[in-house]
Amino acid sequence: MNLPPRDAARDAAPDATPGARTSRGEESRQKIVDAALALFREKGYEDTTMRAVAERAGVALGNAYYYFQSKEHLLQAYYARSHEAHLERVKPILARERTLEGRLKGLLTAKIEGEEPYHRFAGLLFKSAADPESPLNPFSPESSATRQAATALFGEVLAGAKLRLPQDLKARLPQLLWLFEMSVILFWIHDRSPGRARTHALIEHATSLVVRLISLASNPFLAPLRKKALRLLDAISVAGP
Numbered sequence: 001m002n003l004p005p006r007d008a009a010r011d012a013a014p015d016a017t018p019g020a021r022t023s024r025g026e027e028s029r030q031k032i033v034d035a036a037l038a039l040f041r042e043k044g045y046e047d048t049t050m051r052a053v054a055e056r057a058g059v060a061l062g063n064a065y066y067y068f069q070s071k072e073h074l075l076q077a078y079y080a081r082s083h084e085a086h087l088e089r090v091k092p093i094l095a096r097e098r099t100l101e102g103r104l105k106g107l108l109t110a111k112i113e114g115e116e117p118y119h120r121f122a123g124l125l126f127k128s129a130a131d132p133e134s135p136l137n138p139f140s141p142e143s144s145a146t147r148q149a150a151t152a153l154f155g156e157v158l159a160g161a162k163l164r165l166p167q168d169l170k171a172r173l174p175q176l177l178w179l180f181e182m183s184v185i186l187f188w189i190h191d192r193s194p195g196r197a198r199t200h201a202l203i204e205h206a207t208s209l210v211v212r213l214i215s216l217a218s219n220p221f222l223a224p225l226r227k228k229a230l231r232l233l234d235a236i237s238v239a240g241p
Contacts, residue, residue, distance in 0.1 A: 029067045031057045036074040044124040072135045079146040100161035101211045108203045112188045122189050151178045169217050
């Protein structure tokens, strides 16, 4: 039986051990996220209400608001879950691959293949996420936790490749690679080719080009160009990753 809104916090009530309370609360939270993602995929983000999410999850509306203050917070939970799933898919790739090209291609391929079930949803979400004022924007302050985690993953990709990089580039390269990933995802959203063949081709060829450019960055004759590119990045970055 659903709890009334005024009892929304009962999942955390002191009627069990702390571990049991945490387990029950996490179960409720996951049910709400699962319900939200299912509805987002079926109806789109704009046409999904918190009431519909609560009904699909089998919880009171107050419970849904207890765990997530708004639909935007549910989407941030989706971003976080997506990143965690991506980490699991990438682990064996990073353990196996030792070249930067292999690691980058593996990471990007795992990203789009893992997100494929949400391809239509990603297109619908893009309508809201493309708004600079939207908290769903990947560059927004609300998205900072997932953005930083994704950027840190690119730092791991670089570290495992054991590259010798100029210090100024080394510090900024994870952010640059995250921006590269964002461009691939945007292309994937608009890709209607069978099996996303065009996106796979983009990853194959663009990654090779990016790795080649990174290898050239250590050339002392190209140092002025590298520094100019980094100044450009600083100029367009409102805030860090």
